[in-house]
Amino acid sequence: MLAVENLEVRYGGITALRRVSIEVGKGETVLLVGANGAGKSSLINAVIGLVPAKAGTIRFAGEDIGILSADRRARAGMGYSPEGRRVFPTMSVADNVLTGAHGRGKKAQKEAWDWLSGVFPMLEERAAQPAGQLSGGQQQIVAFARAMSSFPDLLLLDEPFLGLAPVWIARISDAIRQMQARGTTILMTEQMARPALKLATRGYIMRGGEVRRSGTVAEIRDLALAEEYL
Template sequence: MLKIKDLEVRYGGVSALRRVSIDIERGETVLLIGANGAGKSSLIKSIIGLVGPAGGQIELQGRNLRGLRPDQCARAGVGYSPEGRRVFAAMSVGDNVLAGALTMSRKKSAEVYGWLGELFPMLNERKDQPAGQLSGGQQQIVAFARALMTSPSLLLLDEPFLGLAPVWISRISDAVREIQRRGTTILMSEQMARPALKLAHRGYVIRGGEIRHSGNATELSELALDEAYL
């Protein structure tokens, strides 16, 4: 479904990604594991169009994504939940979620919001509350829902556990499992490898902008990831 080959990303004269290649099949959840600065977010941002690659290929269901703007990538079927949630603090929960509706009709966006409200009841319970008043875990739910408004075929989750208490890591994990049950393909980046691996089918370890290891969740769990890679 997603095919990335020999991806190169540079910031000025610094290489953030060097000849990175990954493949994701439809319905899989694939994890990018690595320390801060390893290149995880650069890879995610390249797929959604926030970073322009210096080389390589990015294809989603056979369509070339390289060079597309973020809104074009979203219309091509990519949803994006950014690192740090980045909700609009002064806007209501409902308006934050609807901000992901792009050019959807009011009727269609209301239908999708209704489905998301069933999936995440908090969206209805706090619909009129400013998103900046929510806890970090609640804001992460809002970010998930905003990314899901267009019913993407590929959902990008950049550090969904960042800064969350264990109770919210558990709740966010439950939310991811529900999204998986609906057949959404997920690419997730995380420093917290152990809870994230419980959600993933496969993973890639990235360090210094290069893929250093890949395998299924069991194989990666058997590595001393926090010592050898993070």
């Protein structure tokens, strides 16, 4: 479903990714692990099209998407939840969530809202409230729900558990499992390797902008857990 080959990302003189290659097969949940600055967000952001690739190719569903804008990539079936709970603070919770399903028609939006508010009752309770007034954990849920609201083929999650209490981690894990049951392919980063390893099928260990190891969850578990404490 997703094939990244020899990807390079640079910010001015800083090389954030150096010849990174990863693959995510249809229906897989792949985890990117690595310490601060390893390049996880750069990889996710290059896939969704928020940072340009200096070199390398990104293929999605068999097509080279390197020249498409982030918006076009979203419409082609990618959902993205950014690191650090980014919401539109003055927009209502419901509008924040449904911007993800923008252009999909009223029926699809209603289906998304009904499902998401079933998973996260908080969304229904706070639907009309400006998202900027929510707690950090609640804002994370809003950002996460927005990524799912288009029922994307490929869901990109950048640190979905960051800074969350265990009860929210459990709820987000639950929602991720429901997305998996719908057949959604997922690429996620997470410094909290423990809960993330429970969701993933395979993973890549990144360090210094490179992929150092890859394998099934069983193969990378120990390294991933060690990485958590670096």
